[in-house]
Structure formats: C-alpha cells, structure tokens
Amino acid sequence: MELLHTLCKIHSPSGNEGPIKKFLLDYINKNKSTWKQVPEVYADDEELQDCIILKFGNPRTAVFAHVDSIGFTVRYQNQLVPIGGPDAQSGYKLVGEDNFGPIECELEVNKDHQLFYKFGRPITTGTDLTFKCEFDETEEYVTSCYMDNRLGVYNALKLAEDLTDGVIVFSTWEEHGGGSVPFLAKFIYENWKVRQALIADITWVTDGVHPGKGVVVSMRDRNIPRKAFINKILENATDSGIDFQLEVEGSGSSDGRELQTSPYPFDWCFIGAPEENVHSPYEKVHKHDISCMIDMYKYLMKVL
Template structure:
C-alpha cells in the first residue's frame, strides 16, 4: 500500500473552502496571515512578512537572502450576480452541470443552483433575489481516497498549500501570494517591481495547477511546463530540467499552446525575469470536482523544496 508523504489534508480542505474569487481575496489573505503568525515559529527560517494597502490583498514572504521567487495565486473562478437571476462568470468556470453555488449577501447566506440555458446564458435558482454584485462560488465537497483528492478550487489552493509546505523548510527565497490571476491578472506587475527593485530577484517558479492531457498522466509526478500560450526562456528551462533530473524526483514535461499563469505577467513586465510553471496536473479542470493524484502532490512539494536550494 502506498503511503503518501504529505497527509495533512485538513489544511488543504480549509483552503479549498475559503470564499475568495478574483477581486475578493481578502478572506484568503486574512487566513494566510493568521496561519503564518501561528506556525512560523516552527519553520526553519522566520520570514519577513510584506503586506498592506500598497499590495492590496497580496502577501510576500522573504526568507534569508532570496535568489528565486515562488508565485501562488490565491483567487478562484466563480460568478457575479447581475440582474433578474442572471450570473456573469468570473474567469472560466465549468457551467455544464447543475452545480451548487454558495455566497452571502446582506440578507444572509445563499446556497443556490446554477442553471445554464442552451444558448449559454447563466442564471441562478433561489427563492429570492440575490443582491446585485454578490459573488458566488462552487460549494466545497472535499473528498480524499487512497490515491486522489477531489474538490473545487484545487486550482489554485493546492498551489498555495505547496507554498506553505515549502515555507516550513525554506532558508532563502521569496514566496508571493498573488491575486486576480483567474480573471486576467493585474497584481503581478507591482509585485514584480518589489521583487526586482527591492530584493534583486530575477527568476521565479509558478506554483499552480495544470491539466491532465494525452501527454500528462496522473500519478507520474509533478509537471514542468516547457510552454503554454507563453514561452519561457530556454536557458532557464534547461537549468531547471538539469536540477530536476539531479533531484531523482518523478516529473513529467508539458508542451501546450493554450493556458497561461502569473508567468505571463512576469514575461510581459518591464523587468528581465525568468519564470517556469511547475505544478501537479488535475482532471475536471475549473469544475466542482477537480481531481489530483496524491503522488503528484508529494512530487510537487518535494520538487519545489529541491529546486529552491539548487537554483
């Protein structure tokens, strides 16, 4: 029987249940700051915590003398209430099923059903009108089996979980919790400015979740993405691939022509920053039932710990 290394799924369960769609990440920020405050005394290196109104709801953690930054976006996909029972998507959520959605408006908690017309228009079914502008997210149904974890918002709460596990042993590095990623980004430019101008860090890893495809299979290790819609610099990729081989950890290579991440904004910034997307792959993307193999979670966390020492 396989015994997985990272068994504290309670933290991941909590992360997946936090209401934090793009633009509304304050609850996630508050949770992370409380978690860091409570646990940092157990970490190998106590970080400097950078947060405040200048960073909106983002958080930066500086450990020692950083050479590499790890980006993990805190936000999720979801829906915004419009008028007359209408919904507008936040990011690219799956709308095929009669999914349960939750949220809260001034009249109280909301649990309703998503309804999609044949023309693709989105509505909610609820006994009363929900206040315009209220955000709704998938109701969390977190499930753990011997080999898999299934839940909404593993993208990217698993990336956040990876960053928190990395923080336990990290000696030198930046961990950056970003916002807005699922709906076009926007926070990475000001984070990149601090990263480069204050800490002189010019290389990054993107702690995010990718897809199971015809070339990426569950249980075979973390995925190192050679490209998606954007193409990282080859010399940096070669450096990462050489270190990954030296680690002896299971990993897979990905080549895609679509999809993007915080890496896109780093590449488009006015700074010369190298980046690479490295993350576990999931099935049922952007649905309430995202599914990741537990071996790939172990591989992701161990690979980040290794790379942050060797890059």
C-alpha cells in the same frame, strides 16, 4: 490534507481575495516561529492590496502562487456573469453571502448557454458566488473545487516550513486576467534583485500528461519562457530523482505571462501537479503528484 481542505473551502474569487488573505496571515503568524527560517512578512493593504510577500534569508528565487478562484457574479434578476472560465453545468451548487444572509443556490444553464441561479429569493446584484466545496479524499486521489490554485497555495505553505533563502508571493486576480504581478515583480526585484521565479499553479491532465506520474514541468503554454532557464530547471529536476513530466501546450497562461511582459528581467517556469475536471467543482489530483510537487519545490529552491 486538513489544511488543503480548509483552503479549498475559503470563498475568495478573483477580486474578493480578502478572506483568504486574512486566513493566510493568521496561519503564517501562528506557524512561522516553528519554520526553519522566520520570514519577513509584507502585506500592506495600500502597497500590496490583497497580496502577501514572504521574504526568507537571502533570496535568489521567488515562488508565485495565486490565491483567487473562478466563480460567478450576480447580475440582474437571476442572471450570472462568469469570473474567469468556470465549467458551467446545470445543477452545480453555488455558495456565497449577501446583505440578506448566506446563500446556497443552484446553477442553471439554458440552451443558449446563458447562466442563471435558482434560489428562493433575489440575490443582491454584485454578489459573487463560488462552487460549494465537497472535498473527497481516497487512498490515491483528492477531489474538490478550487484545487486550482489552493493546492499551489498549500504547496507554498509546505515549502515555507523548510525554506531558508527565497521569496514566496501570494498573488491575486490570476483567474480573471491578472493585474497584481506587475507591482509584485517591481517590489521583489527592486528590493532584493530577485529575477527568477517558479509558478506554483495547477495544470491539466492531457494526452501527454498523466495522473500519478509526477509533477509537471511546463516547457511552454501560450507563453514561451526563456529556454536557457527551462534547461536549468530540467537539469536540476533530473538530478533530484523526483518523478516529473514534461508539458508543451499552445494555450493556457499563468502569473508567468505577467512576469514575462513586465519591465523586469525575470526568468520563470511553471511547475505544478496535473488535474482532471478543470475549473469544475470536482477537480481531481493524484496524491503522488502532490507529494512530487512539494518535494520538487523544496529541492529547486535550494539549488537554483
């Protein structure tokens, strides 16, 4: 879990994904020669901004994993504005850096649910802050901020080790409304005619989804993917023998939404481990579900 711990510590809220892009490119360039298939790496700042695309062999399916996290932006005085939908409770530790140096401060929420920081000096307006990483691993669970979606990124990097044919896409802005997937979809469809995708993201533990019972295959959330493709996924998931659970929700969204509304004929399915304490500093995922997620992606990318 050392790699996952490292990913969770990287400060890269929506709109400021440069730090994790740099880490990923360094990691990919260092390790790609040991992978079964050395990928073509696309990471041009002008064309792809802070996104990365890895192309392996003759791809049929793409995996999307968003690299950004929720967080907070400093407004004026000691006010904060949320990035995405963070769980906000007084006492949470926040970190960042401005032109005066490193920051470790405390979140304060008043009775009107307005957000503030407590720190020994003013923080420069526009500075982004994220939860302080307090990574904890037990025999059964991993707990940390930003398991959503650093675990999806971790899954994609483990998939890359054995992938021979496919595309891995590291996208941005997902937690705050999206925006990168349309040009990423255009790139991979027009270059390689790939038109089916798996969304490597993290979902919720609910009354129908339980920790330790396997990876989650989502049949729908706020958006509804094409039933024919979901049935194909479920048939192959059953054949795999890997533990999985079904999810049906009426809210929540992912990079799949932008694929569905793009002008390209993408089929997509959200497949990810479930977590407790969503969007808090203490997101908690069962290790069995992590293993099932990685195994399921490796299996599906061979057969789809």
